[in-house]
Amino acid sequence: MSLALFLATPLLSILRNSSVRLPSLAPAKKKMTQPAALSGVKICIVGSGVCGSSAAFHLSRLQDVSISVFDCGRGPGGRTATRFSRSLPGVSFNHGTPFFAAQCDEATEVLERMVERQLGLGRYEGRRMVLDASSGEMRDAPDEGPQYVGSPHMNSWCEAMLSSNPRITQTYSKTLVEITYDPAKREFSLRDDEDGVYAGFGVVLLTSVATGEERGLSFDLDPSLRRLGASLRKEGVPSDVDRLVNAMAKVRSDKTQTLMLAYPTEAAVPFDCLMVENDPILSKIVILPRQQGLLCLVAHCTRGYANQFTHLAPPTSVPGKEYKPPEELAGTLRERTEGVLRRVMPSAELPAPVMCQLQQWGAAFAVEGPEEARGDGCLWDGCIGLGVGGDFCGEPLGSCESALLCGRALAMKVEGWLREGGRDAASK
Ligand SMILES: Cc1cc2nc3c(=O)[nH]c(=O)nc-3n(C[C@H](O)[C@H](O)[C@H](O)COP(=O)(O)OP(=O)(O)OC[C@H]3O[C@@H](n4cnc5c(N)ncnc54)[C@H](O)[C@@H]3O)c2cc1C
Numbered sequence: 001m002s003l004a005l006f007l008a009t010p011l012l013s014i015l016r017n018s019s020v021r022l023p024s025l026a027p028a029k030k031k032m033t034q035p036a037a038l039s040g041v042k043i044c045i046v047g048s049g050v051c052g053s054s055a056a057f058h059l060s061r062l063q064d065v066s067i068s069v070f071d072c073g074r075g076p077g078g079r080t081a082t083r084f085s086r087s088l089p090g091v092s093f094n095h096g097t098p099f100f101a102a103q104c105d106e107a108t109e110v111l112e113r114m115v116e117r118q119l120g121l122g123r124y125e126g127r128r129m130v131l132d133a134s135s136g137e138m139r140d141a142p143d144e145g146p147q148y149v150g151s152p153h154m155n156s157w158c159e160a161m162l163s164s165n166p167r168i169t170q171t172y173s174k175t176l177v178e179i180t181y182d183p184a185k186r187e188f189s190l191r192d193d194e195d196g197v198y199a200g201f202g203v204v205l206l207t208s209v210a211t212g213e214e215r216g217l218s219f220d221l222d223p224s225l226r227r228l229g230a231s232l233r234k235e236g237v238p239s240d241v242d243r244l245v246n247a248m249a250k251v252r253s254d255k256t257q258t259l260m261l262a263y264p265t266e267a268a269v270p271f272d273c274l275m276v277e278n279d280p281i282l283s284k285i286v287i288l289p290r291q292q293g294l295l296c297l298v299a300h301c302t303r304g305y306a307n308q309f310t311h312l313a314p315p316t317s318v319p320g321k322e323y324k325p326p327e328e329l330a331g332t333l334r335e336r337t338e339g340v341l342r343r344v345m346p347s348a349e350l351p352a353p354v355m356c357q358l359q360q361w362g363a364a365f366a367v368e369g370p371e372e373a374r375g376d377g378c379l380w381d382g383c384i385g386l387g388v389g390g391d392f393c394g395e396p397l398g399s400c401e402s403a404l405l406c407g408r409a410l411a412m413k414v415e416g417w418l419r420e421g422g423r424d425a426a427s428k
Pocket residue numbers: 046047048049050051052070071072073077078079080095096097098099100101174175176177207208209219220221256257258300361363364365366389390391392398399400401403
């Protein structure tokens with residue numbers, strides 16, 4: 001694509017100028033006329049977290065493209081996760097992101113439209129407070145702008161984005177481990193870890209890959225991106241895959257642990273979210289809506305604490321991290337949480353919990369991302385139609401806001417590329 005054409009593309013200029021108003025999220029009133037390059041294109045999105053769901057949602061307004069979303073998890077949401085308890089049927093915990101803030105105007109505008117359209121998202125109106133653990137002082141949290149929460153569950157937001165259009169199909173419990181590209185057909189194929197093959201994709205978007213040390217031990221797409229780059233190089237097919245691989249090598253994430261607790265008590269808690277300052281272990285306690293008469297909450301540990309330990313026992317343990325069994329980590333976090341609850345609710349009786357379950361997040365928040373993604377808000381190879389993105393591409397790093405905007409940036413890249421002739425133009 002020539003530079004002149006590139007700069008003339010209105011969609012791309014939106015990405016360059018953050019003050020430009022976004023295209024409406026309202027369903028298109030009349031059928032859009034589409035260039036031939038857009039018709040019948042099969043788009044594959046790996047990952048049904050915020051980034052992948054946002055990419056699928058924004059792409060689905062294109063007529064005549066089909067979008068297939070794959071995820072290794074049992075359902076959509078990724079780190080905006082909801083865990084349904086086996087021991088307490090009907091009780092669920094938002095044990096990943098509890099709610100999130102939006103700081104920039106573009107994100108707020110997209111999110112407000114989603115709230116308006118009831119796309120599984122609402123405003124978080126809970127009472128947020130701060131506890132200084134060293135002095136015991138409690139105060140209201142500062143106003144940090146609008147806060148959002150999935151409704152009724154945290155992952156309902158991704159669920160709603162993905163089911164907003166029948167052109168999006170969803171496949172779960174499939175871990176994709178290999179990508180290949182057929183230069184003759186100009187199509188991608190993907191393979192899962194049980195040798196299932198999904199073929200015929202004109203575009204592939206990979207979200208949240210290789211973002212965590214522990215996750216990287218079990219699965220990631222980074223090795224297969226390297227293999228793809230090597231095979232394209234060998235066959236003399238022009239591509240930017242090596243640039244993408246190098247950019248991804250800069251992604252680093254922090255770990256965290258969350259503890260799900262349910263207490264058979266009617267005690268009223270004086271906050272909905274308590275941010276804890278000056279505590280080496282506990283960073284936040286989030287109270288969930290009461291379920292089956294139980295006081296349900298999720299305690300989050302500090303990043304500093306989480307990063308000291310690994311729950312992966314040898315031989316898969318992580319160098320430089322101390323191994324601690326999950327029960328021990330859960331015990332410490334529970335003790336700390338109950339200490340804080342007793343402090344802020346001195347007259348309430350706190351019985352033993354009927355549920356106490358730890359979740360370890362190997363890669364919870366991206367803390368370093370590639371410079372290469374700054375301008376475009378995602379990583380993109382326009383030679384073959386391959387995009388990579390996630391919460392590591394944009395500000396604030398490691399947030400739902402950056403994942404949402406990255407998904408939208410990927411969708412715009414794909415749309416601009418297809419409108420310019422896509423792979424046909426790139427191959428000339
Ligand atoms: C405990 C916790 C608290 C948080 N608190 C906040 C907060 O307060 N505010 C905030 O803004 N953000 C918060 N975050 C961060 C926020 O959740 C993430 O930034 C955001 O959800 C990332 O979205 P994503 O789509 O980039 O990645 P993900 O949600 O990780 O989505 C990636 C998806 O890809 C799938 N996948 C990966 N590899 C493969 C493969 N090979 N095959 C198939 N599927 C694959 C994964 O299963 C996952 O579903 C928190 C995160 C955690 C864990």
